[in-house]
Amino acid sequence: MEEWRFAIQIAAFSGRGDPTPIAETEKPLPAAVKDNRDKLLERAMSRHQYSGDALIEVLHTAQELYGFLSPERLKTIARKLRLPPSRVLGVASFYHFFSLEPKGEHTMVVCLGTACYVAGALGLVEVLQRRCGAGSKVSVQTARCIGSCGLAPAVIADGKILARVTKASLGAELDRIG
Numbered sequence: 001m002e003e004w005r006f007a008i009q010i011a012a013f014s015g016r017g018d019p020t021p022i023a024e025t026e027k028p029l030p031a032a033v034k035d036n037r038d039k040l041l042e043r044a045m046s047r048h049q050y051s052g053d054a055l056i057e058v059l060h061t062a063q064e065l066y067g068f069l070s071p072e073r074l075k076t077i078a079r080k081l082r083l084p085p086s087r088v089l090g091v092a093s094f095y096h097f098f099s100l101e102p103k104g105e106h107t108m109v110v111c112l113g114t115a116c117y118v119a120g121a122l123g124l125v126e127v128l129q130r131r132c133g134a135g136s137k138v139s140v141q142t143a144r145c146i147g148s149c150g151l152a153p154a155v156i157a158d159g160k161i162l163a164r165v166t167k168a169s170l171g172a173e174l175d176r177i178g
């Protein structure tokens with residue numbers, strides 16, 4: 001079996017999949033592309049009435065949305081769930097499936113939520129599997145819905161949402177980042 005340097009983590013629609021590390025950058029998104037990830041994380045916390053008991057689930061959601069748990073993100077979660085930051089950091093660093101820093105030089109996250117799946121996201125995963133094998137500096141992951149279904153199929157490339165991605169446009173993006 002071919003070995004890939006990266007692990008594609010399919011976080012299935014059940015919500016019980018592995019957390020999905022994706023890159024987060026400070027790069028601004030194009031004005032036309034709305035990044036709903038903050039809203040989705042807020043919704044996840046709200047769904048649990050901002051209870052500290054939901055910490056692990058909220059961390060899972062944050063990791064899936066942003067790819068890793070930055071110090072700022074952990075602080076925000078601690079504040080919203082009214083938990084000591086040290087406890088949040090302790091939990092995030094204890095479990096191996098949480099990542100406190102981005103993996104790989106570049107990260108591509110393919111949304112496999114329903115809208116993106118129907119729009120052909122699996123084909124994009126195949127392109128990435130083919131192009132980003134061993135030695136690639138691109139880390140590839142998948143995520144559940146990233147809240148931009150109108151842009152399906154959507155891919156987050158180094159923190160920037162790419163809309164209505166085709167195999168060709170994804171290939172061009174891979175060419176661009178080398």
Ligand code: FES
Nearest residue numbers: 111113116145148
């Ligand atoms: S299903 Fe992909 S953004 Fe919602």
